[in-house]
Amino acid sequence: AQSVTQLGSHVSVSEGALVLLRCNYSSSVPPYLFWYVQYPNQGLQLLLKYTSAATLVKGINGFEAEFKKSETSFHLTKPSAHMSDAAEYFCAVTITGGGNKLTFGTGTQLKVEL
């Protein structure tokens, strides 16, 4: 079965600093990978997804992620953090024939400080 591991349940950065949220996956077949963001007491919103096309994926709000098969990673980055980026971020994985069922990581809470 496929899975994702998010390293660091809490990450704190200064406003304007680089954001790096880590996600490693485990899958016996090529995966499809997603990053979602959740603001307090709201549903999840898709940031970006990898579907085996370009390995560098650009998403909304200036975020991007790079699929690295050799490292089984799909880390999320943003060059310059804004206060509005403070939220919880979830990495998720599915596979072909997986019935559109996503397996989520446990999430990373991003704090942005002045």
Next chain:
Amino acid sequence: SQTIHQWPATLVQPVGSPLSLECTVEGTSNPNLYWYRQAAGRGLQLLFYSVGIGQISSEVPQNLSASRPQDRQFILSSKKLLLSDSGFYLCAWSVGRDFNEQFFGPGTRLTVL
């Protein structure tokens, strides 16, 4: 455009009472529908999954059940709530291929006392 509704937004229920949470989707046909529970610090747990009317897959044995009486309606129920049923319940939908994303509703905050 497609929208997804969940209600109620918040709910406080005593232990042993019944539960009914409703999710409806607009603007799409024959969606896949999902119920997730999000407990504090534990990520999202898929509870139920449906590919069509009356077709429900349970992912985790528990005190809850789900039904899909109409194409775009998904209901989460319980006959007797437990303290451990407290959490944030999210409904989601998707269509088509495996790599198509899921779209989430605003969620229901359930507190069982």
